[in-house]
Amino acid sequence: MAEALYFMPDISGFSNFVNDTEIEHSIHIIAELLELLLDNNPLELQLVEIEGDALFMFSTKIPSYEELMQQTETMLEEFHRHTKEYDTKRICTCGSCKTTIDLDLKFLVHYGELTMIKVKNIIKPYGIEVIQIHRLLKNQVPVQEYILFTENMYKLYQENMIESWTKKTEIYDLQNLNYFYKILDNIKLKVEEESQKEEEKNEDITIPDFIINRTFNANIQKIHRYLSELKYRHIWDQEVMRVDFDKNEVNRVGTEHNCVLKLGTLKFETISRPSKDSLIYGEKTDEIIFLKKFYYLVKLHSLDFNTTEVSLSLYLEYTFLGRLLKRGILKKITKMWQNKLESLHRVTKSIISE
Numbered sequence: 001m002a003e004a005l006y007f008m009p010d011i012s013g014f015s016n017f018v019n020d021t022e023i024e025h026s027i028h029i030i031a032e033l034l035e036l037l038l039d040n041n042p043l044e045l046q047l048v049e050i051e052g053d054a055l056f057m058f059s060t061k062i063p064s065y066e067e068l069m070q071q072t073e074t075m076l077e078e079f080h081r082h083t084k085e086y087d088t089k090r091i092c093t094c095g096s097c098k099t100t101i102d103l104d105l106k107f108l109v110h111y112g113e114l115t116m117i118k119v120k121n122i123i124k125p126y127g128i129e130v131i132q133i134h135r136l137l138k139n140q141v142p143v144q145e146y147i148l149f150t151e152n153m154y155k156l157y158q159e160n161m162i163e164s165w166t167k168k169t170e171i172y173d174l175q176n177l178n179y180f181y182k183i184l185d186n187i188k189l190k191v192e193e194e195s196q197k198e199e200e201k202n203e204d205i206t207i208p209d210f211i212i213n214r215t216f217n218a219n220i221q222k223i224h225r226y227l228s229e230l231k232y233r234h235i236w237d238q239e240v241m242r243v244d245f246d247k248n249e250v251n252r253v254g255t256e257h258n259c260v261l262k263l264g265t266l267k268f269e270t271i272s273r274p275s276k277d278s279l280i281y282g283e284k285t286d287e288i289i290f291l292k293k294f295y296y297l298v299k300l301h302s303l304d305f306n307t308t309e310v311s312l313s314l315y316l317e318y319t320f321l322g323r324l325l326k327r328g329i330l331k332k333i334t335k336m337w338q339n340k341l342e343s344l345h346r347v348t349k350s351i352i353s354e
Contacts, residue, residue: 139168
């Protein structure tokens, strides 16, 4: 009978969300993270299936203890780098996006006999060994991030397990089940320290060329949603016929998309600015004629539930010919954005009144 190593990375930390945006974004975020784990799989473990927020994997090629721990640490490190970067670059304020930074990752590993089952054209591991590792998904380990070895794994690697492993016994189906776990919280701390040392890279835009201030009779979250959710852009921006973007990703700083206009296409990149009391969304492009770069930032500040201060800042960096036509260019772009804001106000106000 063949032997196999069974391996399960399991993401935890998302609450039960209720609104459509949170549910949609949580699906995108988990998909990104599971793909990230699969991309950091030097042991080439085979994926059996995706089980909610977890991956069920196996291999008949048994790695050394060092190789297994290295894969675990690599996966966990890249996982936290991604969630940290996501938090730094996010522009959405829904529950899913705000709590991505709080997600944790644990690993369950088991060693045992390999039995395969075939149903139609699907072949996958089956039997008592598969049941055992899945039982341990629900355990009494008192921390959020750890690697758990079953007793079979301990017997396989016990000569190498000189670090701080803790033994625990629980009752499953009226039988004692021993397992061993090791806390992995040092990796998250490492990523946090790296992030704090990294210098912030902000665009060098300080003084806007023009500012438009408005007061919307609309909820701040609705306005921000229609600004930042690219699928809604054509509803309020009459210049845009459609927006081409990756529908499997959540819009955040650095995300690129193409605005298809009546007379061509412009590529934009999402930008933002940190703020303690406001929501800020913006975009930049270098594809507007007579301009080297164009930026805009929309700052939203809530006055009450259905009243929001909206401040649009426009930043223009002109080419040589653009400087000669500066007054006309600024006037045209300003007028265009005044119309966009009026349309955005109508759309968000009409939604709130429904």
